Amino acid sequence: MTVRENFHQAAWQEPLITELGSPGERGATVPGFDGPAAEPLAEDLRRSAPPELPQLGQPQVLRHYMRLSQMTLGHNVALDATVGTTTPKYPPVVNELIARSPKLTALHPEQPPETTQGLLELLWELGECFKALSGMDEFALQPQGGAHAIFANVLIMKAFHASRGDDHRDEMISTLATHPTNPAAASAAGFKIIEVPVGPQGYVELDALKAAVSERTAGLFLNNPEDTGVFNPEIDRLADVVHDAGGLCAYDQANANATLGIARARESGFDLCHFNLHKTFGAPMNLYGPAAGAVGVTAELARFLPTPLVVKQDGRFALDTDRPESIGPIRAYLGNIATLVKSYAWIRALGPQWLPEVARVAVLNNNYVQQQMEELPGVSVSFPDNHERRLDVVRYSLEGLKESTGLGAEELNNRVPDFGIPAHWTSHHPFTSPEPLTLEPTESFSRTDLDETAAVYRRVVQEAHDNPSLVATGPHRSSVAQMQPEALEPGAVPPATARLMRERRPRAALEVAAPASGPA
Amino acid sequence: MSPPRTAHPYIPSSAPETQEAMLDKLGIASTDELFTSIPERLRVAGELALPPALPSETELRRYFSETLAGNTSTAEHLSFLGGGCWGHAVPAVCDEIAGRGEFTSAFQGLGGASTSGSYQALFEYQSLMSELVGLDVTPLPAYDWAWAASTGLLMAARATRRGRVLVADTAGGERRRQIAARMPSRIELEWVAHDPGSGAVDLADLEARVEGAAAFYVETPSYLGYLEPELDAIREITREAGCLLIMGVDPTSLGLVRDPGDVGADMACGDLQPLGHHQMYGGNAAGFLSLRFDDTLLGELPNIYLVAVPTVRAGEHDYFWGNFESTSYATRGASDDVIGCGSTMAGITAATYLSLMGSTGMAELGEALGTRVSYLADRLGSLVGVDTARLSGAPFKELVVDFSGTGRSPAAVNAGLLERGIFGGIPLEEDFPSLPGCALFSVTEQHTSGDIDRLADALKEVLA
Structure with missing residues (x-):
């Protein structure tokens, strides 16, 4: 099984919607009314200045959010067995209709x-x-x-x-x-x-x-x-x-x-x-x-x-x-x-006959992927003392890989999306095993899908040994490049909106809260 | 019973050939061998008592469409139902974006890049909602309005280290019950009364209770539909007592009506349903919670918010969790609150709606609702025995209609309207004992003057 060497995720370089449009443009109208006009709302109940919302034509709004949807690797377009524990499976289109x-x-x-x-x-x-x-x-x-x-x-x-x-x-x-x-x-x-x-x-x-x-x-x-x-x-x-x-x-x-x-x-x-x-x-x-x-x-x-x-x-x-x-x-x-x-x-759609088959195939798929994952150097299965089959997921540990290459579960996530697969889930807190990685290949994935998923890990683990900087500096073919959390200004208000990004306000102390009067 | 020897369309490896090949590779004869960790005594005995499969799309669609035919919807009857779920217009582009499989089939993910489009859309939700309410930060959407309101109350209790919270009793009855159900026993919950003549907050009652309270939660428009007239006085009273102010707002009002930021509220919350979502029997309820920035309050926020993070590429940002470490995902049992899946996708639909409407559209929407509710008051108020001025406040899009002068109960009135293809207003007495014989009638921008005339004419017949 080969990986998608030339995959590239949609990378529209799409500006924030707050940066788009021109004054006077609009994307929707409100129906008129042929009855009598009402008395205007009292001045003291009215908003003093309009909210700063986009002014954008309808095609531009549609295009913007369509582009953002294309920059999202959901189950319908990607092999997302990597988001283990969320039970990624096919949401049937007929049910949407x-x-x-x-x-x-x-x-x-x-x-x-x-x-x-x-x-x-x-x-x-x-x-x-x-x-x-x-x-x-x-x-x-x-x-x-x-x-x-x-x-x-x-x-x-x-x-x-x-x-x-x-x-x-x-x-x-x-x-x-x-x-x-x-x-x-x-x-x-x-x-x-x-x-x-x-x-x-x-x-x-x-x-x-x-x-x-x-x-x-x-x-x-x-x-x-x-x-x-x-x-x-x-x-x-x-x-x-x-x-x-x-x-x-x-x-x-x-x-x-x-x-x-x-x-x-x-x-x-x-x-x-x-x-x-x-x-x-x-x-x-x-x-x-x-x-x-x-x-x-x-x-x-x-x-x-x-x-x-x-x-x-x-x-x-x-x-x-x-x-x-x-x-x-x-x-x-x-x-x-x-x-x-x-x-x-x-x-x-499944009924009493097929519902148990969902579980059976999900567990089969999981064990099938596990067999290939365990062959990879530095990858092991958590709780090795437990020799029973894992059921819906496997909690892998990349401890060995981290020791030999310096690259573990977090670092591999820089490279996995370059092959069209969403970044993987590690583990809930607290980590019960080092360098955790959790895959959940549900019944929705075909054998070919599973082989491709395993091939991506085979490839990325290989790269971790042969070309660690390629992995560490990824993603290279995803919608955006690697984040630099250290570039956030520590003294500023967290940039949680377009306005806060622009204004870079300093942090302020709470002015309203009362002094402590016993534990709440 | 074993499945038939054919594949199910949703389960590719149920194809016998594939399954046998996979079992061979694992060196086992049957999928039974995968389940040896489950002792026999824990197994289900016999076949599950489930209805038979509808194995083809044709059968499935027929069953659901035939069963749903037992419903009569607001698309068939003329509806004046509101009270927390409203039939506002849903722009087609909202339906299109809300239905994108790239978004809906995705898990939001913890890796940035591969789902960065959804993260950006949600960052835009945070930005646009914050603009609309005039506050600094709006985390990802919560389950519903009441959950958002009670989250705000609990945050206030932690931030002020006070154990008592106040809620204006003009909040909806169901919302009051939800808030009460959510509060842990360490928090004392008190109701602040309203003026029975105006429907506004009873300021004297607020003053009597405010000392030592962590927060006061008040809705404007209230459940009864009226805009709160004394917001500045409420802010003054609460501020002097060191009590945080949380405003419950209808986002469709905020293109026209004073925003919580201007009032000086610490937090605001409400429902995203009216921003581009269908009524869906109340199923599309989704809560938003916004707050002004300060370290203490933000530190108590249990919900995730996203921040813009520079990437290694010049000028480029990705958008990612800003507060994982303080959420219950990291703190587990040491937290005072819990988060899980919220209503994230509703945020993208709401952002789409606000992008389409813009500030002009939102202002026009507010005016359109005011015009219609005013016409509704005029038309119904002219009917003998019907009082549309039972409360003296300024209605936004909903109106208390008093039928006690007609000798008919709201339930009897509604039964008569239903015969005429109209869903009348929600009876109020159960949740508002001071309003016997009253019902809450709601309009949207989709109502024409003809619709309101039709209601008035039907009422005239029913009351004759």
Whole structure:
């Protein structure tokens, strides 16, 4: 397999939109009105000076953002198995078209339910699918991403303990390999965090968890497989430990692509779980959302779910807001409808026969790439004591390469995009292995795609040995050249807008905040 | 059940020939051998209780279009629903950019160059939104308006080291419930009352509560649609007490109406949906949060913002995370807040919208909405028993309509309107007990005088 020697990413040298256009140009008009004119708005309510927005004709606006889209290596144009843990997969075009129906886009959330039966039916059916895929008893579709779903699950745990008058449980357990949003969401809800280290196998061991639980344990949050691709075979026994201590267990199913239709939260003994629809269920990543995180719980916890919930009554669909013990709404209306509908369309395109094949092929692809990656000098697989197959991802370590060439995971990212592949993901914080690199070749990639991806790494690792400066000074054929963060002026306000870039203002101190009056 | 011996279009290596070749290369006979780490006791027993596959696009499209036919949309009925989700015009170019697969199928990435186009577009979002609200910094979009508002409140609590926050009770009921759900128990949340005659913030109540408060959150226009008349007094009262001011704003108002920066607000937030997004049953809600620059406040920001970073090529910039180290991605359980996927793509669509509209378009939009809401007030106010001056403030694009003089409840009125192909206003009493018999009617620039006449005529029939 050869690499794309002459690849060059679109490099339009496109100015910021704030630098384009001429006075008087415009890209849209506002419809006129043939009714009577209104009294002008009172002077003291009016804006004193117009905002400095672009003045640009419509073709110029379109061209500008089209050019920027071309300078973005998304899944639809690039082999992005490199963005490991985000589950890069094909978002089917037909689902995009389905979601553009005016029967969907022109619905207002306050319409009477008798005028939205079609949508409510789809959402209800989607919830039923998630019940089957997780073994949980009830689902809420409101959260708009993984972290948001985790936050909802933290609140559900809190409400559960409070409902039993059990107010002293203020500790949440997670692991150092678990995605950071788990401990962060628990902390945001006021819990103390205990992060259990992972053992040499790459997962939390029973004794380590036993040492962490107590009568203060509210619950446990972890991924399985973790973001290292390692599956914890003791997962149900971990759940027993937490349950014996009076806590609840939440399964972060961000990596469910590896276990779809094979293993579920129910059989693992968990009380709550969540799915990332923009990962496992073929909905678009949208760069970094809008996404969706569906929350599933056991029957005992259903009364705490965020409302409103879609329910089926006498063959009709309705919104249930009458749940007095609910944690409350955590997102406006019913959630990210476009992503929910696209995910349901994805599930229906596969059905019960093909869904487990998604997991099987994803894991096959991952192992297929691993075989080629392991042949590269200086590249190893994290947690070498664990001889089991990795599932959805492999957490590689480039420690050996770094030692022999001075170039590691960060440095290789300078060169990888030169071959048409998006820069790779290293690891969440903290790094549990040195020089981490995480690849996730999902079921969407063909064998040829996988061979090409591996060939790019073969080539870049070779270059790291033979021509390290070529790698270190990349990218050479990407949209822009390498960033120089050290060129930022430390004494100036961070250049977070075009105006701040221009003005280079010095940093100023907070003038409004009051003196400390005890910890908030 | 094993899959049929043919490939699925979404799974190239489900082709039997390919799969066998790959298994051979790995030296295994079946994909079963890849899953030995999952003990039998953790496996799903039997087939999943899922509806059957719709294996071709034809079947899939037919099922979804037939099911969605059970909806009647605002494209079919005349709608006066608003209250946080609005049917503003969506420019075709916004649809085009929002649908670009290069953007939507991408992960934003952590490597700069390969996704630098999306980073630049988002930097432009930060720039244009900051201009619109008159503040310095606008990080990447959050889940929704209420999440952005509560993020602002929590930042203020940390920045001032105070544990009490104030929220004007003219915020929407759902938003108030969302904010309450988000607040950890260490934060005390208090509501500031409004003047029942004007719908404006009750300044005396604010003064009574402001001492020791970290922040005051107030919406203008409020959920009830009225522009807050005493912003300078509110700023004065809060500033003297060392209480930060967070303004919830409707971005469609800001071409015409005074911006939060001019008021001297510390932060501003709102929803990006009206900037180039369809209503989508509320699904396109996306929050923005802007702040004036200062080190303390910026240090408490949990959301990512991008900065312009010079590249090694003269004059060229890439755009990249400015504050990774202070986000919960780096601080994990030591943070007081959490971020994950937000509403990033909505930022690019909003930037496209603001680029198309420009300051002239945004000013015209504000005027267009004012003209229509004024005509709506005139037409409905002339109906017997209907009061459109129940509150005395200046409405922006939404109006409280009081039906109590007609002897009909808003629900009964809406049922009559629905029979005539009209979605009437949102009943208010449940969330605003001081407004029995009232409903919130909303207009956009897409309403013609004929639409408003049709509503008035239908109401006349319903109320007869």
